[in-house]
Amino acid sequence: MQDEISFYGHPNIISSHPTTMEITKDTRLTRRGNCIVGVCASKACSQLQQNIRSNLCKDEGVVKIELIVEPYSFSIFGRSSSKLILSHDHDIVIRKSSYVDSRTLSIQCNMSSLDVPRSIIYLLQDSNTMGSMRITVE
Numbered sequence: 001m002q003d004e005i006s007f008y009g010h011p012n013i014i015s016s017h018p019t020t021m022e023i024t025k026d027t028r029l030t031r032r033g034n035c036i037v038g039v040c041a042s043k044a045c046s047q048l049q050q051n052i053r054s055n056l057c058k059d060e061g062v063v064k065i066e067l068i069v070e071p072y073s074f075s076i077f078g079r080s081s082s083k084l085i086l087s088h089d090h091d092i093v094i095r096k097s098s099y100v101d102s103r104t105l106s107i108q109c110n111m112s113s114l115d116v117p118r119s120i121i122y123l124l125q126d127s128n129t130m131g132s133m134r135i136t137v138e
Contacts, residue, residue, distance in 0.1 A: 001123045003052045005011030005092065007038030009069075009124035019096045021067075021076070021113040022103070023133055024088060034037040035093070035113045037067065037124060038131055045086040045103060048135070056080045057107065063106040065094055069120045069131040075093045076115075080137060092133070105135070 010029045015021075017035030024033075026043045048056075055061055061080030066073055080092055088103040098107045123129045 001049075001055055002136050003043070003049045003135045005043045005135070007131055007133065008130035009039040009061060009126050009131065010036075010039045011125055011127060013037060013121060013124045014041045014067050015113040015116050015121045017125070019112050020076050021109075021111070021116070022091055022093045024091045037113055037116060038104050038105065038119070038133070041092065043092075045088045045092055045105060047083055047089075052135060052137055055056075056086060057084050058084055060113065063109075064134075064136040064138070065109070066134040066136075067131065068134060069123050069129060072120050072123070073115065074111075074116055074120060076109050076111040078109035081107055085135065102108050 002091045012029045020035040022035045023038040023041045083100045085102045091103040093103040094106045102121040
């Protein structure tokens, strides 16, 4: 099962947070949002396909998150959880920790925004750059 979210870059993307990564539907971004890798996202947690949402809310599933910014892609692996809420209308956050709130898509992820290759981040510092996040739940 897969879902895909498109988003755009922004000049203030720095992608330096050591434990989280986020995409947001918001259009503005300050440099304080150091976990954000994309703005103007086409979906947030609450708009994900129902079959993906159902599987994300089961314990012990494997979640693959692919960050795609042509010509590059970057894969992150995490866990699903019955504790996920998936109700946020603006954001999607993946976390290395087990912390859950309404924005959390996946927990215990092996990577964060700090780990995204700088070649991808440099492209995302251009507001004309379009990327996508492909979510697969197994």
